[in-house]
Amino acid sequence: MSFIEDMLDAVETAGDRSLLVEIHGPREVALPARETFGEIRRVRAWLASQGVSPGDRVGLLAPNSARWAAVDLALLSFGAIVVPLYARQDVGELAGMLRDCGAVLTLAGDGALRDALAGALGEGARVHTFDEALSVDPAQDPGGREIAPSDVVTIIYTSGTSGEPKGVRLTRANVDFMLPTTVARLEEATGSTSPDDRVFHYLPLCFAGSRILLWTMLRRGNPLLLSTDLTNLVEEMGTARAQYFLNVPALLERIRRGVDANVAERGGPIAALYARAIRAGLADGGTSGLLDRAALALAERVVFPRIREKVGPALKFLICGSAPLGEATQRWFELLGIPVLQVYGLTETTAICTMDRPGRARAGYVGSAIDGVELRVDEDGELLVRGPHVFDGYWGRPEKTAEAMKGEWFRTGDQAELDAEGRLRVIGRVKNVLVPSSGHNVPPEPIEEALQEALPAAEHIVVLGHGRPHLVALVTGPVTDADIQAALDAVNPTLPHYRRVRAFHRSAEPLTPENGLLTANQKLRRTVIAAHFAPALDALYAGAQP
Numbered sequence: 343m344s345f346i347e348d349m350l351d352a353v354e355t356a357g358d359r360s361l362l363v364e365i366h367g368p369r370e371v372a373l374p375a376r377e378t379f380g381e382i383r384r385v386r387a388w389l390a391s392q393g394v395s396p397g398d399r400v401g402l403l404a405p406n407s408a409r410w411a412a413v414d415l416a417l418l419s420f421g422a423i424v425v426p427l428y429a430r431q432d433v434g435e436l437a438g439m440l441r442d443c444g445a446v447l448t449l450a451g452d453g454a455l456r457d458a459l460a461g462a463l464g465e466g467a468r469v470h471t472f473d474e475a476l477s478v479d480p481a482q483d484p485g486g487r488e489i490a491p492s493d494v495v496t497i498i499y500t501s502g503t504s505g506e507p508k509g510v511r512l513t514r515a516n517v518d519f520m521l522p523t524t525v526a527r528l529e530e531a532t533g534s535t536s537p538d539d540r541v542f543h544y545l546p547l548c549f550a551g552s553r554i555l556l557w558t559m560l561r562r563g564n565p566l567l568l569s570t571d572l573t574n575l576v577e578e579m580g581t582a583r584a585q586y587f588l589n590v591p592a593l594l595e596r597i598r599r600g601v602d603a604n605v606a607e608r609g610g611p612i613a614a615l616y617a618r619a620i621r622a623g624l625a626d627g628g629t630s631g632l633l634d635r636a637a638l639a640l641a642e643r644v645v646f647p648r649i650r651e652k653v654g655p656a657l658k659f660l661i662c663g664s665a666p667l668g669e670a671t672q673r674w675f676e677l678l679g680i681p682v683l684q685v686y687g688l689t690e691t692t693a694i695c696t697m698d699r700p701g702r703a704r705a706g707y708v709g710s711a712i713d714g715v716e717l718r719v720d721e722d723g724e725l726l727v728r729g730p731h732v733f734d735g736y737w738g739r740p741e742k743t744a745e746a747m748k749g750e751w752f753r754t755g756d757q758a759e760l761d762a763e764g765r766l767r768v769i770g771r772v773k774n775v776l777v778p779s780s781g782h783n784v785p786p787e788p789i790e791e792a793l794q795e796a797l798p799a800a801e802h803i804v805v806l807g808h809g810r811p812h813l814v815a816l817v818t819g820p821v822t823d824a825d826i827q828a829a830l831d832a833v834n835p836t837l838p839h840y841r842r843v844r845a846f847h848r849s850a851e852p853l854t855p856e857n858g859l860l861t862a863n864q865k866l867r868r869t870v871i872a873a874h875f876a877p878a879l880d881a882l883y884a885g886a887q888p
Contacts, residue, residue, distance in 0.1 A: 344491075344518060345518050345521050345557065346415075346418050346419050346486070346514070347486070348561045349561055350379075350382070350415065350419055350486065352560055352561060352562070353375050353378055353379050354375075354379050355563075356376075356563060358374045358376060359375050359563075359565075360372035360375065360565055361375050361559070361563065361565050361566065362375075362378060362565070362568065363566065363568065364407060364408055364567075364568050364570050365570060366570055367571070367577055367578070367581070370567070370581065370582075372565075373408045378412050380480055381412040381413075381476055382415050383416075383480035384416075384476045384477075384478050384480045385412065385413055385417070385449075385475045385476065386416050386483045386484060386485070386486075387478040387480060387483045387484070388474070388476070388477070388478040389420050389422065389475075390420075390482065390483075392468075394420070394422055394447070395421075396421030396489075397421065397423060397493075398422050398423065399422070399423045399425050399440075399444055399445040399497060400417050400422040400423070400424060400425065400445060400446060400447055400448065400449065401426075401427055401436075401440050401445045401447070401448030402414060402417065402425065402426045402448070402449055402548070403427040403429055403436065403448055403450045403451065403455055403459060404429055404451025404452070404455065404472065405429045405546075405570070406546060406568050407451065407570065409451070409476075410451070410547050411547070411556055411560070413449055413472060413475065414426070414556075415560075417449075418489075418496075419486040419487065420487060421486075421487035421488075421493075423494050423496060423497055424495065424496045424497075425440065425445055425448075425498075425499075425509075426496065426498060426547065426548035426553065427440075427448075427548055428855075429455060429546070430546075430855060430856065430862070431855065431862055432858070433458045433459050433461070433462040434462050435507070436459060436462065437459065437462035437463045438507075439499045439507060439509065440463065441463075443509050446468065447469065447470060448467075448468070448469045448470070449471070449472060449475055450469055450470070450471055450472070451471070452471060452472075453471055456469045456470065456471050489514050490514065491514050491515040491518065492513055492514070492515060492734075493513060493514050494511045494734055495512060495513060495517065496511075496512050496553075497509040497511055497737050498548070498550050498689050500689055500690075501861035501862060508737070508739055508742060509736060509738070509739075510690050510733050510736060510737075511733055511736070511737055512550075512689075512733055512734065516692045516731055516733065516734070517554075517692060519730040519731055520554060520692045520693070520694060520731055521557055521558055523712050523713055523714065524554060524555075524558045525558055525561060525562055527712065528558065530700065531658075531659055531683060531700050532585070532586070537563045537564035538564065538565075539585050540565075540567065540582065540656065541555075541559060541564065541565070541566055541567060541584060541585065541586060542579065542584035542587040543566055543567065543569065544569035544572060544578070544587070544593075545589075545590065545863070546862070546863075548862075549862070549863055550687075551588060551663050551685070551687070551693040551694070553693070554692065554693045555588050567582045579654065583655070583656045584654065584656060585656050585657060586657065586659050586660060586661060587660065588661045588662075588663065589661065589663075590663070590664040590863065591662060591664065591665050591667045591668065591671070592864050594660065594662060594667060594671055594682070595667075595794075595798075597653060598671050598674050598798070599798050599799065601649055601652075601653070602798065605649075612645060615637055615640060615641055615644075615645060616645050618633075618641075619634075619637045619638040619641030619642070620641075621634065622635055622637060623673065623674075623677040624670050624674065624677075642677075646677060646679065647679075649678055650679055650680060653678065654680070657680050659683055659700070660675065660681070660682045661682075661683050661684075661685055662682050662683070662684050662685065663684065663685035663687070663693075664863050664864070664865070665865065666686075666706070666708055666768045666787075668794065669705040669706040669791075670705075672706070676705075681700065681703060682703065683697060683698035683699075683700070683703060684696075684697075684698050684703065684707070684708040684709050685698075685708065685709065686709060686766055688754060689733070690733040690746065690752060691727055691729075691732055691733070691754075694712060694731070695711060695712065695715055695717065695727050695731070695766075696710055696711050696712060696715075696717070696765075697709045697710075697712055698710075702763075704761070704765050707765040707767045708766050708768055709766065711766075714730060715727065715728070715731060716728040717766060718751070719758055720748070722772075723757045723769075723772075724753060724754065724755065724756065724757065724758070724772055725754045725757070725766070725768070726751035726752065726753060726754065727751065727754055728750050733752075755771055755773060756769075756771060757769040757770050757771070757772055757785060769785050769787065769788065770786065770787035770788065771787075776805070776806070776807050776808045777808060777809065778808070778811065778812060778840065779811050782841075784840065784841055786804075786805035786806075789805045790803045792833045792836070792837075793815065793830070793833055793843070796828075796829035796832045796833050797817070797821060797825060797826065797828075799820055800818065800826075800829075801819030801820075801852060801853070802819065802852075803817050804816040804853075804866060804868065804871055805843060806871075806872055806879060808872075811883065812843075812844040812845075813844060814843060814845045814846060814879060814882050815843045815846040815847075816846070816849060816875055816879075817846055817848050818848075818849050818850075818852050818853055821848065822848075823848060826848060830843055830846065845882045846882075847875065847878045847879065847882055849875065849878070853866070853871065859874060
């Protein structure tokens with residue numbers, strides 16, 4: 343059976359059980375699986391009425407919801423190639439993606455999204471709402487289609503950190519390989535094969551990693567608790583009472599900063615004990631004294647359990663992907679008794695290449711290769727990947743596909759190293775390497791991580807200086823010039839002279855996906871950032887702080 347048939351079978355046989363549960367503030371709204379199956383049948387009947395054929399590309403544009411998952415399953419089982427889109431992305435960019443792949447129509451979550459996208463696409467655009475697609479009698483459902491292993495089932499557009507977004511073609515065989523692996527790894531992490539885990543999800547379902555998690559849960563017949571309001575995430579997390587959930591580093595960093603600030607604000611002996619215990623817990627082995635170790639032992643009994651209760655009393659572990667998590671933040675969660683299992687992968691590798699195993703995680707590393715996947719680092723330090731999960735190519739870009747491959751190996755574009763036990767450490771992006779006028783090669787990510795650790799209140803720190811006399815930093819968030827200078831004074835002496843940051847610009851303007859300075863999954867668009875802040879950066883090199 344294909345992964346699509348597995349999911350449909352799980353939904354159809356679940357009956358009145360709910361596999362998709364929406365979180366609305368303090369409430370859980372569970373949708374019985376039989377209703378989800380009915381929605382799948384209605385959408386397939388509508389697709390047939392619209393003349394959609396197997397192999398046609400169909401856009402899917404909506405925030406997370408149970409309906410999103412039902413529409414996705416309907417499109418997949420109908421044989422359409424699903425093109426999932428980020429609902430908060432610029433509609434002009436979305437229109438460009440749909441034109442690029444030749445989508446025959448798009449299903450939008452509501453009228454506002456439909457009208458905005460139709461306006462960007464122009465005359466003749468076929469954009470319809472979920473309500474329209476669900477208005478058809480399910481008796482007209484033509485049923486599922488036969489889908490071959492080599493058939494493309496989805497095109498997911500890359501984030502565009504280093505150029506024009508490209509449509510990644512993933513096949514049924516790619517996903518057929520991945521889902522049994524993710525099921526097995528999650529069962530290993532939970533210590534149970536029973537499909538009754540409480541799993542919360544807040545990241546957009548259009549992302550490759552999110553989609554794999556959704557499909558994994560549906561394949562297991564395990565309910566997935568879906569966030570519906572990212573502005574109310576704290577309350578939703580409390581309502582979900584999750585045992586685990588998928589994260590990007592930004593949220594975990596924010597949780598840690600929030601706890602640090604709250605404890606410091608309360609002051610008194612508890613704040614002093616917490617600060618000393620954290621300092622001891624994060625210190626390298628053997629560098630903390632007897633009193634520090636005693637403080638850590640006491641905090642583990644009387645302070646950390648209270649913090650854990652607020653962060654997530656039911657949490658067994660957290661999963662983190664999209665980018666490497668800072669070592670100190672990973673160790674901070676471990677001090678609270680909440681292991682963080684890191685995952686590494688790209689859209690081109692069906693989202694996953696590595697995942698930490700319980701008890702084997704190493705801070706600063708993103709796990710070891712999942713079964714069936716091979717990793718190696720070439721002579722230039724670039725990570726290469728081989729396995730059944732490697733994509734079918736970029737839509738309409740054979741030359742880019744060829745550039746991405748080295749024989750049978752996919753070139754990830756990441757600088758990396760492997761430890762003696764096969765765990766992977768990602769140093770940075772090959773294309774992000776800065777070469778100042780001194781001629782040295784400088785990956786900016788380790789410097790940014792060190793500065794972020796020294797300046798936790800900063801929202802973003804971007805190190806720049808390609809082709810310039812020295813490195814500078816762009817800093818956003820609630821920090822002062824004095825705070826930034828103090829962080830530089832702490833970090834610079836630990837670095838070689840050519841890696842030291844000599845000046846900075848503090849910006850009141852945040853970096854967000856909405857202003858185009860971050861990708862949809864919160865990665866830095868470095869080229870765009872450098873161009874956007876060019877006048878301020880030029881002033882730094884001219885010797886004048888703007």
